[in-house]
Amino acid sequence: MSFFDDANLTKAREIVARYPRAKSAILPLAHLAQDQNGWLSQEAMEQIAELTATTPADVLGTCSFYTMLKRRPCGKLVVSVCTNVTCLVVGGPEVLDHLEHRYASEPDVTVEEVECLAACGGAPALQVNYEFHERVSPSSAEEIIEAYRSGTLRARTVSGASVA
Amino acid sequence: MPDLTPNGATGGTSGGTGVEETRIVTRRLHDRVDDSWTLDGSLASGGYEVLRAVLAKGDAADVQEQVKLSGLRGRGGAGFPTAQKWSFLPPNSFPRYLVVNADEGEPSTFKDRMLLELDPHQLIEGITIASYAVQCNLAFVYVRGEFALGHERLTRAIDDARGKGFLGKNILGSGFDCEIVVHRGAGAYICGEETALLESLEGERGMPRIRPPFPAIEGLYAKPTVVNNVETLSTVPHIMQMGGEEYAKLGVNRSTGTRIFSVSGHVNKPGNYEVELGMSFRDLLYGLAGGIREDRKIKFFIPGGASSQWLTGSDEHLDAPLDMDFVQQTFGVMLGSGAVMVFDETVDPVLVAWRLAKFFAHESCGKCTPCREGTGWVEKVLYRMSQGLGRPQDLDLLVSVGSNISPGLVNAPFVQTTICPLGPSAVSCVASIDKFFRDEVLTRLSNDAGVHA
Ligand SMILES: Cc1cc2nc3c(=O)[nH]c(=O)nc-3n(C[C@H](O)[C@H](O)[C@H](O)COP(=O)(O)O)c2cc1C
Ligand code: SF4
Ligand code: FES
Secondary structure, three states: OOOOOHHHHHHHHHHHHHOOOHHHHHHHHHHHHHHHHOOOOHHHHHHHHHHOOOOHHHHHHHHOOOOOOOOOOOOOEEEEEEOOHHHHOOOHHHHHHHHHHHOOOOOOEEEEEEOOOOOHHHOOOEEEOOEEEOOOOHHHHHHHHHHHHHOOOOOOOOOOOOOO | OOOOOOOOOOOOOOOHHHOOOOOOOOHHHHHOOOOOOOHHHHHOOOOOHHHHHHHHHOOHHHHHHHHHHHOOEOOOOOOOEHHHHHHOOOOOOOOOEEEEEEOOOOOOOOHHHHHHHHOHHHHHHHHHHHHHHHOOOEEEEEEOOOOHHHHHHHHHHHHHHHHOOOOEOOHHHOOOOEEEEEEEOOOOHHHHOHHHHHHHHOOOOOOOOOOOOOOOOOOHHHOOEEEEEHHHHHHHHHHHHHOHHHHHOOEEOOEEOEEEEEEEEOEOOOEEEEEEOOOEHHHHHHHHOOOEHHHOOEEEEEOOOOOOOOEEOOHHHHOOEOOHHHHHHHHOOOOOOOEEEEEEOOOOHHHHHHHHHHHHHHHOOOOOHHHHHHHHHHHHHHHHHHOOOOOOOHHHHHHHHHHHHOHHHOOOOOOOOOOOOHHHHHOHHHHHHHHHOHHHHHHHHHHHHHHHO
16 A cells, blocks of 8 residues: 555655655655645655665654654644744743643644744744744734634645645 | 954945945845746846856856855855865865755744745856856755745746756756755754754754764765855855955955844844945944834844854944954854844843753754753753742853853854754853853842742
8 A cells, every 4th residue: 555645656756866865855755745644654654765765764763853744643734833032032932822722622733832933033923834924922823823724824734835 | 443444345334324235145035026036037137147157158167266256155154265165175076066055943043034935046046156166966955844935936946947948957058967956854953054964965864973074075975065055155146246356345354245134133123134244233233123122222132143152232242343253253252144133121131041042952963962961951950040940059050061062161163072063052142141141140049049948
């Protein structure tokens, strides 16, 4: 059984072919797996190993280093709230706190605290599936998330790819 | 006083309210806000003309020479002379690679994201010219994983450029081939360190390598490799257009040209400002970034990203020039990644130090003991101090732990017991609160101890 569907399998082989060494394709394939499936499963890692001529242990070894790769199922919306120093002094932690409570029992929304998002000019900042939103407040952040949930805003995948 | 006479030329420092940016690398994205990132927008404003001229001239050595004359130094953090870095590639050793560092994760730095999102063609032109100069046919751009839009626009721009013959085989009929592969990271600050970046690009965990060998000798796939920052390479077409000597007239001393400063925190107009080097911090923060909110005073500011030691709102510090060597030699701080974080008098420096320490503890790759263990200890001690639970000896304890990572706690250049500069960066905040706020912190610690006795 292939984890990747036909279209993604073709894409995966194209990605591997870009690199002088197949192992380099582990991260891009992990993103592709998340685009397809919403998280990075064991099955996905096994097929990535096959495609990159490595072992599932190699793939896990690499992938477990990176925070964007979700090795457990997560919400359809990943909300990343920055609390690094610029956001810290203009209300980032309050946004995080509000969202963590608001979505504590809503499995489709995963709220995470993250490091500087390179959006400090618009602090406090957050991302929803890696789309930026700047100068947010606790209430405007919630409105933004609700707009994605209702489909008013179209979300990227949990790895940040645009959805056609 | 430092010599503030600019190397010469235009725009730049006029002091008071007449302070202006000198827009070179950021010109297109300001002039064409609706389409600066598209092929049409680029072509309509001179995009790829320099590449065409360089290839028509057909003199790779001249590109190296102009970059050398320009005095260009890396914009990623270390400020290493770009032409010199290129010259370290061993002759006649192929293949060789150019790797572009677009991992921008240094807290409060947001210039490379802007360049990726708003002017990807300028970067592509710079990569192609630099590749031609160093005779590389395959370049990689390592884009920070979180930059979804930047990744999308760069990928699209590469396809569009290839469609016009600016990339691929036999570029513009010159016989020169160059391809660019975009590689997305997946969330790890340490992958911005150049050897960790190469590991990550090879499909490994992003852990820095022990040097030597340096990347120029054994880099990506153990082949000779140049790693350059996005802003560095985005500047190259302009150097070729102006001529190296002309470019070097901008700036001050060995800090030539312009740099983009990301100004954030308690200023009225946070944002990216491209200025001629040599401008004072005061002109940058008050003249361009609008001064401090509610006319408060600056308690301290961090001049070069989270890794740098701090400066205060004193006249001595505010009047210092944006000169990489001057600030290093005079104050032991760095211009680093070009980020300036400003904190007004309402801010608790211990809280900021704790949050920075937490960042570094989280991002330590764990390869070497002083950093892996030390960053965690520093974070814990600063946390209790920030929560009013400090002990009188805590500040000295921090300095002692810090000295095991970075003996003497000197910044820029770091002294380190670790493989990479992340470890010493983590204790820049410790050195800074000890240097500027020691009395305040000690008083507070003894009060805390009284309360909890
Ligand atoms: C912990 C750490 C993180 C770094 N992060 C970045 C980064 O995000 N972007 C960057 O260009 N350079 C970063 N650097 C500096 C790179 O190692 C390298 O010096 C730079 O990319 C070289 O390019 P330049 O000479 O054009 O500046 C980092 C260094 C360290 C030690
Ligand atoms: S100093 Fe820290 S981040 Fe750098 S190699 Fe050592 S453990 Fe890793
Ligand atoms: S500190 Fe929050 S985006 Fe930079």
